[in-house]
Amino acid sequence: MTLISFARGFPGPDLLPIDEFGDCATAALARDGATALNYGPPLGYLPLREWLAERHDVDVSRVMITNGSLQAFSFIARHHVQAGAKVFVEAPCYDRSLLILRRLGAEVETVPLSDDGLDLDVLERALAETDGPSLVYTIPTFQNPSGRTLSEPNRRRLIEVARAHGAVILEDDPYGLLRFGGERLPRLFELAGGEGAMLLSSFSKTVAPGIRVGFAILPEELMGAMQTLVFENYVSPVMFVEATLHEFVSRGRFDPNVEAVQEALRVRRDAMISALAREMPEGTRWNEPDGGYFLWVDLPDGLSAESLLAQADEVGVAFIKGPDFFFDGGGDSSLRLAFSYERPEAIDEGISRLGKLVREAVAVPA
């Protein structure tokens, strides 16, 4: 039986620009090969930094391109933790960021997510009790893992709360452009006018993960420290792939590609939601995000996601269990489903397999 995976947040192969990217590489080399194939500046390929600066209406000196956005998160986190910052994270939170914070020995405080994102009452109280620097790490749009989105009024309030307590916001926004329903919300970074907020994003979900091009928009005063971290790791990021990506965006292929990805994701989400409605027993809850890669399921009767996972392998379906996304416990009866990878028919079949397991578990007296 072929495994149907709702586990990792991978795009399906049909979402990747496989037919176009080689030609972009050839054109990039013809135009600027001596730059694309040599060592480059630590913050990345200048024409691509300029394109990003223009799109985000900032000075190019504030743009850092890294080999994937996790590398930028790692650098930013290292810098702030070394400066003694306490880090506020969402519960649940992106698991790879949690791993990094754990390994840094960061002082971490979790803030629960309500249905529309970060619980700001809890955050406000926690910040009020915090001395010294603090960093609020959030994925406000189509959050990983929950698929939840912070409402616009709460975005404005989050910025106010952070400002009132001198906290810096790190907005991680890999999914924001992948909206296939509802209205676009401004980024925290935009609402804050780029002050007191840092933006982290990536081309992994809008173009392809295999190019590993992420970026961050940071305050000027951080750029020196970031360059030092680059020099401690890789001299310069991969010029060849950044030049190729720059060719792709220069041809005007970025926005049409994003639109195609949005449409494919919408079809996949619809397939997953229809199948969940058909298969899941009463008491199961899930959300219906207007974009991104993930949705979040709460199992009925406090069923254990870990037990479910142990059985899932046998029936050929995979997901990530809730507890993996909590810094200090929680999510025992929840799971993250990625609808990004499998085709709609496979999603339907995978949810059938999963639904059968959940129905059987509900039928067994605890």
Place this chain on the structure above:
Amino acid sequence: MTLISFARGFPGPDLLPIDEFGDCATAALARDGATALNYGPPLGYLPLREWLAERHDVDVSRVMITNGSLQAFSFIARHHVQAGAKVFVEAPCYDRSLLILRRLGAEVETVPLSDDGLDLDVLERALAETDGPSLVYTIPTFQNPSGRTLSEPNRRRLIEVARAHGAVILEDDPYGLLRFGGERLPRLFELAGGEGAMLLSSFSKTVAPGIRVGFAILPEELMGAMQTLVFENYVSPVMFVEATLHEFVSRGRFDPNVEAVQEALRVRRDAMISALAREMPEGTRWNEPDGGYFLWVDLPDGLSAESLLAQADEVGVAFIKGPDFFFDGGGDSSLRLAFSYERPEAIDEGISRLGKLVREAVAVPA
């Protein structure tokens, strides 16, 4: 006046496979695009790891590919320093490695280089006085910065000395294949049969730095720790560029490309040595390496390389001053010249400019 740079170890644009690499990208995507553009395994693109494993006669499980070999050095150093290892480095030593060791707060002991590489009498005494784990970091072939090469008998002795004292050797070999004269010497890694020695290398000098593909061959027991470090930084290295490089090597383009680079470097080295012989005043010493990117100059009369550098900018020539390559002082009257970047005519002109400065400095009474 155009700057003529002997500073950074960049290949000249004419040494880069600009015309071929785009076609390799297209072919790699046609063959394996769904892998090349998605997230991949933390240790790199499997077919390229297999190619490296075969060339180095090791199991593929021991091969790690990173975004540039400095990233692998950084991971390996972090791991060993955290395990309490004392690190022995060459004096002079590659400056970027020194920066990393400094920032890690590593306990570093320097071992002088004699004309044929690491001074083994000094190393042996130092190891005898060391308790606990130790790591010997060396570039035995066409060393950066000195261009020196450890002789074969001394290679054998280094392995014996390290074994006798339980030290692990980290052999950094980015230049070994760029030999254009003399006889090939076996790598330390080969002589040690892959035991007690780690190999670090890169495609930066054999193909192109802008692809940032480095690799390390490590003991099995280190691979788990390396994967964790990858997950803390970038999920997976850049699959797209590794697949493109794999296409390049699969077409049999690697060895011919290396031969073309060797020949270009030979011509550049010859140009630099002729010009040095013509321009430099008596008492200036330099070596004549049979490969690599660099040669090392000792100025006459203890002239200061730093003072020379201050004047060099005005006459349009650049180099790196000796002290940058010493962990705890030294090299005041030395400089590193890279002959890799400039074309032969520019090398000739640049050495003329430099020679004039040195002759003037010698003429001034101290």
